[in-house]
Amino acid sequence: MLRHAWSIALPAAAALLLAACGQETAPPAAPRPALVVQPQPASAVADSYPGEVRARFEPELAFRIGGKVSKRLVEEGQRVKADQPLAELDPQDVRLQLQANRAQLAAAQANLALVQTERERYQKLLDRQMVSRSQFDNAENLYRAGLARLKQAQAEADVAGNQADYAVLRAPQAGVISKRQVEVGQVVAAGQTVFTLAADGEREVVIGLPEQQFARFAVGQPVSVELWSQPNQRYPARIRELSPAADPRSRTFAARIAFDSSKAPAELGQSARVFVAHEGQPALALPLSAVTAEQGQAYVWRVDKDKRLQRVAVRLGAYGADSVPVLDGLAPGDWIVAAGGHVLREGQQVRPVDRSNRDVDLAAKE
Numbered sequence: 351m352l353r354h355a356w357s358i359a360l361p362a363a364a365a366l367l368l369a370a371c372g373q374e375t376a377p378p379a380a381p382r383p384a385l386v387v388q389p390q391p392a393s394a395v396a397d398s399y400p401g402e403v404r405a406r407f408e409p410e411l412a413f414r415i416g417g418k419v420s421k422r423l424v425e426e427g428q429r430v431k432a433d434q435p436l437a438e439l440d441p442q443d444v445r446l447q448l449q450a451n452r453a454q455l456a457a458a459q460a461n462l463a464l465v466q467t468e469r470e471r472y473q474k475l476l477d478r479q480m481v482s483r484s485q486f487d488n489a490e491n492l493y494r495a496g497l498a499r500l501k502q503a504q505a506e507a508d509v510a511g512n513q514a515d516y517a518v519l520r521a522p523q524a525g526v527i528s529k530r531q532v533e534v535g536q537v538v539a540a541g542q543t544v545f546t547l548a549a550d551g552e553r554e555v556v557i558g559l560p561e562q563q564f565a566r567f568a569v570g571q572p573v574s575v576e577l578w579s580q581p582n583q584r585y586p587a588r589i590r591e592l593s594p595a596a597d598p599r600s601r602t603f604a605a606r607i608a609f610d611s612s613k614a615p616a617e618l619g620q621s622a623r624v625f626v627a628h629e630g631q632p633a634l635a636l637p638l639s640a641v642t643a644e645q646g647q648a649y650v651w652r653v654d655k656d657k658r659l660q661r662v663a664v665r666l667g668a669y670g671a672d673s674v675p676v677l678d679g680l681a682p683g684d685w686i687v688a689a690g691g692h693v694l695r696e697g698q699q700v701r702p703v704d705r706s707n708r709d710v711d712l713a714a715k716e
Contacts, residue, residue, distance in 0.1 A: 381657065382701065383702075384651075384653070384659075384690070386686060387637065387640065387688045388685055389684060390634065390636075397626045397668035398623050398668055399557040399624045400623055401622050401624055402556055402622065403553055403619060405549050406606075407552075408547065410547075411546070411547055412541050413516060413541075414516040416537070416538060417443065418439060418538075419536050419544075420438050421438040423437060427527060429526050430525065431521065431524050432521055432522065433520050436520060437518075437544060440517075441514065444516075445514065447510050448507070448513070451506045451507040454503045455504055462496040465489070465493045465495070466493055468493070469492070472485060472486045473486065522547070523549050523550070524549070526547070527546070529545065531544060531546075553618070554609070557604075558597070559603045561603065564592075564603050567589060567626070569592055574587060575587045575609065575614070577614070577616060578621040586609075586610040587609045588608055589605055589606075591605065634682060635675055636673060636676055637688055639688055639689040640686050641664070641691075648663070648664050650664055650679075651687040657712065659695070659698045659699075663679055664676050664677075664679035665677045685702060685712055687700070
């Protein structure tokens with residue numbers, strides 16, 4: 351029995367010994383390479399806001415009386431001249447009102463002629479002492495009342511005549527119909543906007559400013575404008591007007607940007623971009639791929655002198671096409687991981703490399 355047990359135990363021990371000899375300690379994982387860059391001076395970096403070229407003066411046109419639209423004479427986008435008819439109301443009601451006022455005017459004129467004759471007759475009788483003074487005073491009062499009634503009827507007839515003219519809406523000046531808000535057959539009230547006219551003359555750019563940055567803008571602040579039709583060509587401009595209240599839907603504040611020169615080739619409806627430079631702060635720029643965000647907080651991965659990663663929260667400006675200005679959180683000499691930040695972790699050791707996959711000396715500047 352003992353011999354049998356040894357015959358089983360010895361092969362098993364030999365197998366365990368051989369297995370232990372075959373296992374070697376795994377070498378530590380090599381640090382993963384990480385593309386790093388340093389923040390670059392962003393003197394040319396500025397916040398940019400998309401906008402649209404509009405006319406400086408955009409009056410909203412409306413009828414001065416209410417009624418049913420019988421004719422619409424222009425279309426949206428059509429150029430019009432000063433005093434050109436734009437739309438007409440059904441004139442039947444205003445014509446009837448004008449006829450009624452003219453009839454009242456005629457009645458007032460006839461009444462005045464009658465009381466004037468009576469007054470003159472009573473004046474002669476009074477001179478002969480054939481009537482009392484009170485009878486003459488009564489005739490005098492009737493004459494004065496008739497005269498006042500004639501003036502009232504004349505004014506009402508003039509108003510009715512004006513309202514007949516108000517049935518035709520005319521352009522106050524030359525320009526382009528930028529918006530139409532009426533159709534034939536529609537009943538409109540007095541003062542209801544029918545057309546919006548983009549008047550000829552100065553052109554401006556309308557943009558929306560975010561409420562978290564609204565405090566840094568002021569009327570008269572210099573900016574620059576780039577038109578979509580003129581890429582890489584910026585025109586000097588300034589903020590002419592800031593809205594005191596935010597738009598209830600977009601929560602942005604409207605701003606109107608005026609060109610410093612009338613030579614800017616800006617046409618109605620063109621797309622534009624307004625650039626606002628940063629003041630009083632050294633802006634640094636990073637590639638867009640270097641920035642990651644979590645729960646609304648932007649951050650980057652900084653490589654320390656031991657080649658370990660540190661997560662650093664940053665405050666950013668407006669995003670550009672391929673870079674973003676960093677307003678707070680970084681120093682010019684920091685080394686930042688340029689891509690792949692979503693797979694990194696705090697304290698992880700990396701091997702910094704440049705875009706040519708060469709090792710980077712963190713003690714040297716890029």
